[in-house]
Amino acid sequence: MKYFLAIPTYNGGEVWKESIHNIKKFAPADLFVQVIDSGSKDGTAELATQAGFHVTSISSQDFNHGGTRNLAVDMAPDECDVVIFITQDAIPEEGSLQRLVAAFDDPKVACAYGRQLPHHNATPISRHARSFNYTAKSHVYTLADAPRAGLKTVFTSNSFAAYRISAFRELGGFPSNTILSEDMYFAARAVLAGYKVAYVAEAEARHSHNYSPIEEFKRYFDIGVFHGKESWIHEKFGGAGGEGKKFLISELRFLLKHGVMFLPRACINNAMKIIGYKLGKSYKTLPIGVTRSLSMHKRYWK
Template sequence: MASPEPSGLSQARVKLIVPTYNGGAVWKACAQSIADAVAASFAHIEVLVVDSSSADDTVGVAAAHGFAVHNVDPATFDHGGTRNLAAGIGPAPDILVFMTQDAVFDAPLALDALLHAFDDQAVAVAYGRQLPHRDANPLAAHARLFNYPAQSYVAGAADRATRGIKAVFASNSFAAYRYTVFLELGGFPEKSIVSEDMYLAARAALAGHKIAYVAAAAVRHSHNYSPTEEFRRYFDIGVFHHDEAWISQAFGGAGGEGKRFILSELRYLARNAPLWVPRACLHNALKIIGYKLGKQYPMLPHAWRRRLSMHKRYWAP
């Protein structure tokens, strides 16, 4: 039996955007889950795939599901700029939804659950819960459980004292934006190494809008990172926080949250996977080193910045 229609959702025009590049098997699962969610939705949804010249059947999978495809040169891809480009293609929507090619809806109605957050006119940004993939290792599983709890909330600038930087957390692996506010704030930064989602959420909060975390809107999305990949990822996060220092100045730094994460992870592993504790210690040490180096990246030679980074194209001249 279908769920009752969320208020106003049948009038909503939604553009769902997915950047892709050689998506492989997980993209096939993602695309099928998107098609199922669109079929189950009360909203009018257009799906746009922005593909960076994939060499596999990524575009064919998108076309088979009836998704529109826009091709971009992989050398020009940027986390913020490419999403801004996609947002401007076609008719203006009421709501923009962004997903990544490796996020799979846990249930078709997860999409409408996220869209329903915009019934609250104060909400400008909403993001869903991320559950670990079925093959997630214990470190990846804990990271999802820690960062994406079972309780929903709505936060804004007034919550910085209690939530700190988490008040403006968001993830474009599954997030949505009120289009009028997206335009008002100028969208994502045109060049961003990572965290374009947090950038826009923080700007929205400072402009008086709210960010909603919707636990009922769940996707499966996780990564079994190697220790080296964790280092590179946190180097890039450090670069972002250096360049966008205003976010930590307005909402607090990530240090307290990092300590909470490590303690939570150790408790989780002690109960569920004690043999992973040494691996967790290695990962966390490399995260801290990577982050601190990233925050000091202007002191590093340009060649070293690129060498230490996960997103190497960001450093191209």
């Protein structure tokens, strides 16, 4: 399988330098890397050019999680079968790109995502979230798994994920204007069309966030907006199947062992997630000014 790497960037900062270093260190020397930069002011695009990456610049106002990544696929070299998306703050580990692409040896796999490990500066809250959501066991999901796995059947993450370009184009790619979760949108369409979604635990990248309670609220508000707009995904695949309760119990046990002082912060974070998500699903009842103020991705509302 021939593949290329696509990375949307905006003011990548120091972690972008680490990401570039590992890509250059572990990727094949002739790998085509497409960067789409949304008006960075900190030298992010210049660093990509110096690394030998192909850089396309767009206005920050034109960025969209789905549309910008569709643009990257439109720029795919003719010989490529697979596109790997990675975010500017994700740092691939040795062999991770090759292991992720190996999932496409199964011709029915339309998309595959790798295991996300926490950054070295991750808090215990963030470390637990990564270990809970990205386990050490790989799996492949099809529509037959939906009654058991529910929404997890179509979970994936474009922080480190790959797509079969032929299937991507066949299914129309990502929605061109979405607040986030373009990856889940595509995975749901792919599974309904008879394709598979693969999780490759052996393909690892470091990626995590130490979100504040307000940031968690805003992020989950946007997730709620997505599910409110794309209600067909819940209708076809159901809910999270009790994953929320499992997460809370797992987090409590983890923090009691590895960071008991973070328990109050975790309680506040989880409350903010729930409130944000519920408000987001009801975004149509809110004035547009309020909606935009509650959102993490404010450019979407323009």
